[in-house]
Amino acid sequence: MAPQHPEEGEWGGVAKRRKAATATDVSMELDILDCPVCYHPLRPPIFQCSVGHVACSSCCANLPDRCHSCSTTGYNRCYIMEHVVDSTKVPCLYGNLGCTKKITYYEKEDHEKVCPHGPCFWPETDCSFCGSTSMLHEHFASVHMWHCIRLSYNKAFRFRVAQGSTVLEGEDGHLFLVNMVLEPVGGVISLFSIQPNITESNFKCKLAVSCPEMSYSQVSQFQMRSTNLFDGLPKDRFLFVVPKVLLRDTSTNATASVSVSVSVTLIPP
Numbered sequence: 001m002a003p004q005h006p007e008e009g010e011w012g013g014v015a016k017r018r019k020a021a022t023a024t025d026v027s028m029e030l031d032i033l034d035c036p037v038c039y040h041p042l043r044p045p046i047f048q049c050s051v052g053h054v055a056c057s058s059c060c061a062n063l064p065d066r067c068h069s070c071s072t073t074g075y076n077r078c079y080i081m082e083h084v085v086d087s088t089k090v091p092c093l094y095g096n097l098g099c100t101k102k103i104t105y106y107e108k109e110d111h112e113k114v115c116p117h118g119p120c121f122w123p124e125t126d127c128s129f130c131g132s133t134s135m136l137h138e139h140f141a142s143v144h145m146w147h148c149i150r151l152s153y154n155k156a157f158r159f160r161v162a163q164g165s166t167v168l169e170g171e172d173g174h175l176f177l178v179n180m181v182l183e184p185v186g187g188v189i190s191l192f193s194i195q196p197n198i199t200e201s202n203f204k205c206k207l208a209v210s211c212p213e214m215s216y217s218q219v220s221q222f223q224m225r226s227t228n229l230f231d232g233l234p235k236d237r238f239l240f241v242v243p244k245v246l247l248r249d250t251s252t253n254a255t256a257s258v259s260v261s262v263s264v265t266l267i268p269p
């Protein structure tokens with residue numbers, strides 16, 4: 001007799017495998033997976049009263065020992081509901097921006113906060129772009145015909161910062177925005193990491209300008225702020241103010257520029 005896979009002979013095993021193969025798409029009202037008390041998604045451990053009313057663990061801890069719905073006393077673990085929430089996968093909100101992840105329903109919000117496909121915007125009023133950072137990159141190149149300035153990390157390089165916004169691309173494809181606005185005191189320069197999630201960025205930068213003829217030099221070093229540019233440029237950013245006397249072409253506001261040495265460092269995690 002040919003050796004049999006232990007499961008092969010069991011009807012239960014075959015049925016299980018068939019189900020696993022077919023149970024891919026279901027539709028359901030997702031609010032049944034929310035705690036009826038606090039309305040947050042249920043996540044294990046989940047509890048139920050003897051009648052079957054469920055509640056999340058933190059609501060159970062905060063409620064008196066009485067069901068929120070029917071007032072019977074005592075709660076027990078509801079393992080079947082835990083299996084249901086663990087196996088309910090939903091697509092990421094940013095599927096149309098390139099995220100193909102299917103996430104457990106109760107982890108959806110956490111994922112979307114850090115999803116690398118979350119949207120970025122463009123701070124200038126002449127463009128209403130909204131898309132992922134890779135789309136932003138593509139948009140600059142094809143619609144605005146801009147070429148990104150490439151930069152290598154940990155290496156100072158000099159380039160001419162002009163009035164308005166310019167995009168820099170790191171060696172790993174990460175995008176940065178350099179912005180200069182002309183104020184009565186001079187050119188106010190800021191530099192950001194463009195990323196969908198507004199967290200601390202993993203980049204430090206060092207900006208320097210110098211003018212040997214005037215025996216002037218100025219250096220500033222800071223951890224870059226990250227932004228998705230939704231509200232334009234972040235208000236709480238570091239500013240690098242270059243004295244007006246060092247700017248070139250300040251006759252019309254649109255052409256002012258200054259040569260700045262920029263060095264970007266990736267902070268190890």
Ligand SMILES: [Zn+2]
Nearest residue numbers: 035038056059
């Ligand atoms: Zn709750």
Ligand SMILES: [Zn+2]
Nearest residue numbers: 049053067070
């Ligand atoms: Zn109840």
Ligand SMILES: [Zn+2]
Nearest residue numbers: 092099101115
């Ligand atoms: Zn995602």
Ligand SMILES: [Zn+2]
Nearest residue numbers: 127128129143
């Ligand atoms: Zn545009």
